Amino acid sequence: MNVTARQLRAFLTAARLGSFTRAAEEVAVTQSGFSLMVKELEGQIGARLFDRTTRSVHITEAGAKLLPVAQRMISELESVIASIDRMSDQARRELTIAATPVMAASILPGICRDFSNAHPYVRLHVRDVGRKEILSLVESGEADLGLGAFFKPASGIARKRIGRFRLIYLTATSTGGYKGAEEAKPSEIPWAMLPDEPLISLPSDNPIQQVIDGCLKDVGRSIEQRDICNNLLTAIALVEAGYGSAIVPSFVLPMCERFEVTCQTLGSPVAPIDFFMVTKKGREASDLVAMFADAVSQTMTHD
Template identity: 40%
Template sequence: MPVAQRTLAELESAVRDIGDMSDVENRRATVAVTPAMAAGILPAVLTSIANAYPHIEIHMKEADSSQIIALIDSGEVDLGVDAVVKSSPGITREVVGTFDMVYVCRDEFREVRFGGTAFSAEMDWADIPAAPLIGMSAGNPMQQIIDQRLMDLGRAIVQREAFSHLLTIVALVEAGHGAAILPAFVLPMCARFSVQATHLRRPSDSIDVYVARKSGRTNSEICTIFTEAVTLKLRSLVNAAAPG
């Protein structure tokens, strides 16, 4: 069985074992996700849940990272998925995946395939080429980690283009506008573009992905199923992207 089909089957098998969904009130949930999560992770998760439980509904609401906490707090959504979910009063966060950083570019490296993306095993942060970097917005916690690491290595943070959406950044890398340092959960998205990615090691930095919900709210079966399905999907990405 092809890898993609096997992973989907594993997701479906996992979610079937979590709950019987007998509570009518727990058959619908809305999840806020960023464009990167919507493009690279959530489609397979939603498909697996729909196949295992065709009588439940999970609706996806696309939102910027800065909006997710407010959407959860207001009750407009039940859950949020993102790597930039800050600790906030009244919000419970659960880590569902941890990812290294990758250097994404058009240059030639020793290649390992990840879907359609050329994926080099690894490189040190100190060996990042002195090429223009396309960044995330300065207020993005992931970009702040990247900038701090570059500063620790004595690399000047030069003026660069900055964008909110990771999909835009990868597209600009493919078009030759520069390189980017991004969390490895972008690899499924990168597979749609003619780019190459390399694990950044020594020193190692990682980004956590969270599922967040309102504290004190009963965690319904559907929310449990969704969280477990996301965890399994992200674990499969970590294993697929591991160098070596």
């Protein structure tokens, strides 16, 4: 026996509509082609399935016995095909995340690893670019989401705060302070108690540096000569080498563990750095974006 799904669907359609003409139209074949499919099925079954006249089609006793079996077979087949289609869709899913190089090198690797383990059907792509390029990639649709300390609203961009970080003070390793993962968190130092030694800074137009500069101004350190680094990783390395100290956001702590530096949390006053996820405004966020944002939010240190 070689009964096909196409033949069973033709049989079910004719039984439901009571007309070969309308059934042929619904399955998009000629009436002669439809009649041939039913005839071939009857030959496979070895019984007549319909009594046909010029005006009507009635299912026979043999057809009535076949009907529930055919319905169940087609229903199960369609269910399996739908399930396979969903698996195929999942297998093809991708998510592109744009983040600054420091974020891409510090927090994202662990988040991406855990997310990929939980969702193996999703392929993640990380673009490590500058702050302005993150917004450009998101707005153009080349990135599904961006991560960073974006302080000002931007045209065409939707922002959602998903984390908050403290600022930390880095010096070359000495006694005291925090080094590595031996303690739960770095010790704390007030801004007014910062040692009078050279500071390595980010560029003045960096929003994190602008927060730092505001706090330094409040303790009388707004006018001083500083070395400028575009990359936080460079600043950390220079601190280790003894070229000065630096004030950086606490999300770099995983990177600090690779260097011989001491970390102290800055307080009195606390100057939090808000961390945002950005997406294209007006574009409905996918379930993948929501799941990844949740993973980032759960990983980040909140204050």
